[in-house]
Amino acid sequence: MTTRRQILKTAVAPMIVPSLVLGQRAGAVPPSDKIVFGGIGIGARGGHDLRTLLNFSQAKFVAICDVRNERREEVKSMVDQKYGNSDCQMYDDQYALLARPDIDAVLIATGDRWHTPLAIIAAQHGKDVYCEKPCSMSMEESWALADAFRRYNRIYQAGCQRRNGGNFELCKELLKSGALGKLETLYANVGPSVNWPPLPSRDWLAAEELPPRQVLDWDRWLGPAPWRPYNSAYVRGGWRNFYDFHGGGILEWGSHTVDLCQWAAELDDTQPVEYEPVGTNTGPYQVLAKYASGVKLVMRDDGWEGSLKTGSCSFRLEGDKGWVETGDATRIECSDNIKPLLRPTAPANLALASHMEDLLRSIKTRQQPRASASAAANSHVVCHAAFIAYQRGKKLTWDPTKREFSNDDIANRMRSRALREPWRV
Amino acid sequence: MPQATQTTPTPQAAPAPKPKPPEPPPEFQERDIATMDAAALIGILTDRSSAEFQKAKACQRIGELGTSEAVPALSTLLSNEHMNTYARYGLEPIADPSADDALRAALSKLKGNLLIGVINSIGKRRDAKAAPSLTKMLYDSDGDVARAAAMALGNIGGVSAMQELQSAIVKTKGMTRMAVADASLVCAERLLAEGQRAQALELYASLSAPGMPKSARLAAMQGIIREETSTSRPR
Numbered sequence: 180m181t182t183r184r185q186i187l188k189t190a191v192a193p194m195i196v197p198s199l200v201l202g203q204r205a206g207a208v209p210p211s212d213k214i215v216f217g218g219i220g221i222g223a224r225g226g227h228d229l230r231t232l233l234n235f236s237q238a239k240f241v242a243i244c245d246v247r248n249e250r251r252e253e254v255k256s257m258v259d260q261k262y263g264n265s266d267c268q269m270y271d272d273q274y275a276l277l278a279r280p281d282i283d284a285v286l287i288a289t290g291d292r293w294h295t296p297l298a299i300i301a302a303q304h305g306k307d308v309y310c311e312k313p314c315s316m317s318m319e320e321s322w323a324l325a326d327a328f329r330r331y332n333r334i335y336q337a338g339c340q341r342r343n344g345g346n347f348e349l350c351k352e353l354l355k356s357g358a359l360g361k362l363e364t365l366y367a368n369v370g371p372s373v374n375w376p377p378l379p380s381r382d383w384l385a386a387e388e389l390p391p392r393q394v395l396d397w398d399r400w401l402g403p404a405p406w407r408p409y410n411s412a413y414v415r416g417g418w419r420n421f422y423d424f425h426g427g428g429i430l431e432w433g434s435h436t437v438d439l440c441q442w443a444a445e446l447d448d449t450q451p452v453e454y455e456p457v458g459t460n461t462g463p464y465q466v467l468a469k470y471a472s473g474v475k476l477v478m479r480d481d482g483w484e485g486s487l488k489t490g491s492c493s494f495r496l497e498g499d500k501g502w503v504e505t506g507d508a509t510r511i512e513c514s515d516n517i518k519p520l521l522r523p524t525a526p527a528n529l530a531l532a533s534h535m536e537d538l539l540r541s542i543k544t545r546q547q548p549r550a551s552a553s554a555a556a557n558s559h560v561v562c563h564a565a566f567i568a569y570q571r572g573k574k575l576t577w578d579p580t581k582r583e584f585s586n587d588d589i590a591n592r593m594r595s596r597a598l599r600e601p602w603r604v
Numbered sequence: 605m606p607q608a609t610q611t612t613p614t615p616q617a618a619p620a621p622k623p624k625p626p627e628p629p630p631e632f633q634e635r636d637i638a639t640m641d642a643a644a645l646i647g648i649l650t651d652r653s654s655a656e657f658q659k660a661k662a663c664q665r666i667g668e669l670g671t672s673e674a675v676p677a678l679s680t681l682l683s684n685e686h687m688n689t690y691a692r693y694g695l696e697p698i699a700d701p702s703a704d705d706a707l708r709a710a711l712s713k714l715k716g717n718l719l720i721g722v723i724n725s726i727g728k729r730r731d732a733k734a735a736p737s738l739t740k741m742l743y744d745s746d747g748d749v750a751r752a753a754a755m756a757l758g759n760i761g762g763v764s765a766m767q768e769l770q771s772a773i774v775k776t777k778g779m780t781r782m783a784v785a786d787a788s789l790v791c792a793e794r795l796l797a798e799g800q801r802a803q804a805l806e807l808y809a810s811l812s813a814p815g816m817p818k819s820a821r822l823a824a825m826q827g828i829i830r831e832e833t834s835t836s837r838p839r
Contacts, residue, residue, distance in 0.1 A: 274779070302819075303782065303786050303819060303820075304819060305818060305819035305822070326793075330789055330790075330793070330823050330827075331819055331822075331823045331826075332822065332823060332826045380628070380634075381634040381638065381661060381664070382628035382632050382633045382634055383628055383632035383657055384625060384626055384628055384629075384632065385626065385628070385629045385632065405660065405689040405690055405693065406685075406686045406687075406689060407660075410625075410626075412625040412626055413625075417624075417625035420625075588670065589668050589669065589670070591697075592667060592668050592669075592670050592697035593668060595696065595697070595728070596693065597667075597689050597690075597692040597693040597696050597721075597725065598689070598724065599688075599689040599721070600688060600689065600717040600718060600720045600721030600724065601717050601720040601721070601724075601748055601752065602724075603724040603727070603728075603752070603755060
């Protein structure tokens with residue numbers, strides 16, 4: 180007789196679990212049905228993710244890893260308080276956390292430099308992943324990320340939660356239905372250059388005295404980023420806008436809004452073939468891109484709330500019959516002919532919960548969620564290509580199949596970055 | 605009732621500006637290094653009075669220019685704990701084989717993380733001439749070196765690397781065995797990409813055996829299924 184254990188041992192096909200058993204935010208979930216999470220590098224943004232995750236009864240968070248002692252203790256305190264116990268374990272070594280066989284998935288919300296290497300290590304350990312954006316520091320990392328999650332057949336959800344936001348979904352639906360006509364132009368607000376200039380600084384801050392290792396492990400904080408002297412401003416959140424820690428201003432919001440454009444237009448498996456930078460590093464700027472189909476993608480600094488006040492991280496879809504635009508204000512602006520088709524949608528601030536639910540469902544069903552590694556890799560490659568075009572200050576042509584620029588050798592050499600030893604992707 | 609402009613929560617306001625990081629001191633500002641030509645950049649690397657910051661920026665800029673004349677100067681920095689990454693930043697994108705020669709030559713001179721960095725760069729460049737040295741390193745007493753060597757071999761790929769990895773997977777254990785298994789999966793994908801399907805399937809089959817690291821075993825089984833159910837497989 181074939182036992183359940185034998186079946187499980189030999190089963191390699193995805194196990195389909197009815198969605199009926201999922202999505203329950205209240206009520207008892209048997210411990211054996213809970214998805215067990217650990218977290219790595221949970222700070223301000225990661226705390227938001229974690230608080231959302233903790234609201235799902237089918238998830239259980241059991242361990243935190245961080246190179247900063249205070250962060251470890253903050254997360255443990257939050258989790259233990261939520262569960263009314265003291266079970267959350269603390270680690271300063273990600274391998275120790277990932278070696279735990281009881282952990283199914285990890286929430287990664289470190290600085291950007293760690294995102295790809297940690298996600299890949301997690302996949303190698305058989306873990307599913309929720310990883311904050313930006314997901315990669317270079318084109319090469321983007322491809323390595325997608326390859327690893329395909330290779331290990333692990334679930335990956337990028338922190339591109341707007342893919343599960345009702346107002347963004349409605350815009351996509353309007354495009355897909357044909358209401359906008361033939362798609363002509365996609366607009367991604369890549370954020371204000373005053374916050375995130377397209378060209379980050381390559382300077383270093385002055386050296387300060389290193390804190391004791393038990394307070395902050397600077398070597399592990401740097402991780403895959405090249406060495407530089409310690410300065411507390413980096414650790415307090417000032418690492419953004421420094422090239423060695425950051426993928427450039429376009430990627431900061433572009434990892435959301437370019438990603439939304441690719442998703443809405445069902446272009447998740449490709450990238451534009453032309454990139455033309457316009458503007459300066461200190462004022463509003465654009466990168467004009469074009470897909471092989473002729474559809475245009477405009478990556479632009481449209482201010483924090485967007486010129487139509489649709490809110491942060493706005494995107495706009497324009498067809499030959501109409502247009503729609505939305506952002507974190509949830510409100511949808513559109514051409515007159517589209518107005519009768521609008522309907523109320525869930526507030527944008529519920530997108531994260533839906534996105535997390537999408538992840539939990541995917542972990543059970545083994546079907547990739549909306550912001551899969553592959554989709555995120557492609558949208559990130561678009562942002563990296565735009566960043567490289569901006570650095571080069573010239574129009575670049577890109578071959579998505581060959582994964583190379585066809586008119587600039589220097590641009591091709593900017594597709595990857597050396598990682599500090601011993602890290603690799 | 606349909607509405608053009610829906611009632612909504614308060615728009616997400618711009619966050620209060622974070623305190624700006626302090627201004628970088630003059631000695632840590634890139635300035636004209638960003639636009640220097642290759643000769644001037646090599647001059648920085650060979651000038652003993654150049655500061656670490658200047659050398660770091662020169663390496664990164666050389667990596668963009670891809671200047672093969674800089675290989676000797678970059679190579680001298682591979683043994684510098686702070687500069688190793690920057691030297692590899694310069695070396696990795698240089699197409700000229702002299703960059704491979706330099707990295708390969710460093711294999712016998714370095715230890716620990718510095719050696720691992722060089723191995724990682726060799727793997728990235730897929731330098732097949734380094735395979736014999738990397739094969740020996742699969743059994744290095746430093747487990748991190750062994751794991752890096754395995755990954756580099758997997759990236760280099762080919763039947764020879766496949767055989768070495770198959771041999772190593774039964775002789776290694778723990779995290780090194782996991783790394784060898786991971787490298788073998790990468791190697792299998794390289795073989796498939798190069799049309800060596802039978803060898804790739806053989807590698808997947810060996811990784812599917814009981815006793816292999818669980819995640820790699822499942823991945824290998826998936827690889828077999830993916831390949832055997834592919835519409836483009838030979839029939």
